[in-house]
Amino acid sequence: MIQLPPLNTLELVSRLRRQATEHKGNAGKALLIGGAPGMAGALLLAANACLHLGAGWTILEMLDPASAHANAEQAELMIHLASKDAGQLIANTQPDLIAIGPGLGSSELAKDYLRACLLYPRIPLVIDADALNLIAQDKNLLELLQARNRTFHNSSVITPHPGEAARILQLSTQAIQADRIHAINELIKLTNSIVVLKSHHTLVGSSNHPPLVCQQGNPGMGTGGMGDVLTGAIAAIAAQGIEHHLDLWEATGIAVQLHASAADSLVARHIGPIGLTPTEVILEMRNLLNRLI
Numbered sequence: 012m013i014q015l016p017p018l019n020t021l022e023l024v025s026r027l028r029r030q031a032t033e034h035k036g037n038a039g040k041a042l043l044i045g046g047a048p049g050m051a052g053a054l055l056l057a058a059n060a061c062l063h064l065g066a067g068w069t070i071l072e073m074l075d076p077a078s079a080h081a082n083a084e085q086a087e088l089m090i091h092l093a094s095k096d097a098g099q100l101i102a103n104t105q106p107d108l109i110a111i112g113p114g115l116g117s118s119e120l121a122k123d124y125l126r127a128c129l130l131y132p133r134i135p136l137v138i139d140a141d142a143l144n145l146i147a148q149d150k151n152l153l154e155l156l157q158a159r160n161r162t163f164h165n166s167s168v169i170t171p172h173p174g175e176a177a178r179i180l181q182l183s184t185q186a187i188q189a190d191r192i193h194a195i196n197e198l199i200k201l202t203n204s205i206v207v208l209k210s211h212h213t214l215v216g217s218s219n220h221p222p223l224v225c226q227q228g229n230p231g232m233g234t235g236g237m238g239d240v241l242t243g244a245i246a247a248i249a250a251q252g253i254e255h256h257l258d259l260w261e262a263t264g265i266a267v268q269l270h271a272s273a274a275d276s277l278v279a280r281h282i283g284p285i286g287l288t289p290t291e292v293i294l295e296m297r298n299l300l301n302r303l304i
């Protein structure tokens with residue numbers, strides 16, 4: 012067991028309670044970017060989490076042309092084909108929050124979108140999966156992330172699993188797992204970001220907040236797409252947090268704990284650990300959130 016104070020954020024969920032007159036504009040416009048060919052599902056999972064956890068609008072920039080169309084099973088999602096001129100597209104969308112990475116791939120278009128996100132000022136930015144791999148490979152992208160966080164403090168969160176953390180720090184996955192507290196502190200120092208170092212006992216920390224450990228979660232969460240769901244959950248809670256007085260640090264902590272607690276609650280009812288799906292975790296997170304507000 013990692014000796015760190017526990018993440019204990021769920022009492023903050025009550026700030027998401029809605030006043031009678033609130034409308035979608037109060038719940039935030041989230042722009043999610045990723046879903047290259049073969050990995051459209053990653054972006055859809057993040058988007059479904061974002062929708063079911065309450066974002067006002069969930070807009071997708073999908074890199075896979077074959078998947079960039081209205082989804083009849085989830086018609087609420089606004090799915091665009093990611094086109095050239097990423098900067099202009101983001102400026103036209105005027106998002107309240109951006110999440111980039113699930114299934115993003117490593118194409119030139121993927122890099123253009125990541126660069127445009129890192130240059131887009133001020134708003135909360137969630138960086139996951141292949142977006143982290145691109146930052147690990149390209150010093151210019153890392154410098155853009157560092158500069159963004161120097162100018163807009165605590166405006167970005169990165170959510171590496173141990174493999175992605177290893178690529179960013181140029182270590183092995185085993186080295187990350189052997190000293191996770193050292194790894195998260197190095198990630199914070201290098202990127203100036205809020206950091207979620209995932210896996211059993213996820214750690215959350217930033218330059219202002221010494222790392223905390225999430226004591227919830229279980230091995231049923233080891234299914235492809237589970238991290239994409241976390242990205243969408245952080246996006247939804249941070250997007251609502253803009254008008255509901257939750258900063259990106261608080262929204263991230265809530266999402267991490269809600270995600271792991273939802274998986275535990277399903278396993279307690281024998282829905283997993285074996286065969287637990289990210290989609291079931293999304294619906295259980297919604298259930299838990301509405302019970303807590």
Ligand SMILES: NC(=O)C1=CN([C@@H]2O[C@H](COP(=O)(O)OP(=O)(O)OC[C@H]3O[C@@H](n4cnc5c(N)ncnc54)[C@H](OP(=O)(O)O)[C@@H]3O)[C@@H](O)[C@H]2O)[C@@H](O)CC1
Pocket residue numbers: 049050051052053054112113114115116140141172173174175184185188209210211235236237238239
């Ligand atoms: N439906 C879809 O479209 C889906 C699409 N997806 C998309 O696929 C893309 C590639 O992402 P990915 O995470 O699958 O592969 P990758 O970055 O090579 O990492 C794997 C390696 O990392 C490590 N590792 C990970 N967790 C660990 C842990 N807890 N504890 C310890 N080690 C751990 C482990 O490394 P090893 O131990 O082997 O060194 C493992 O082999 C990405 O864009 C994603 O969004 C997925 O989201 C799935 C659903």
Ligand SMILES: Nc1ncnc2c1ncn2[C@@H]1O[C@H](COP(=O)(O)OP(=O)(O)O)[C@@H](O)[C@H]1O
Pocket residue numbers: 140171172209210211212213227228229230231232233234235236237238239240241
């Ligand atoms: N054994 C475990 N105990 C607790 N949480 C786990 C365990 N295995 C995986 N998880 C959680 O599941 C999620 C997996 O994320 P990730 O590896 O990014 O998935 P993907 O890339 O397939 O979407 C993370 O939130 C991680 O903390």
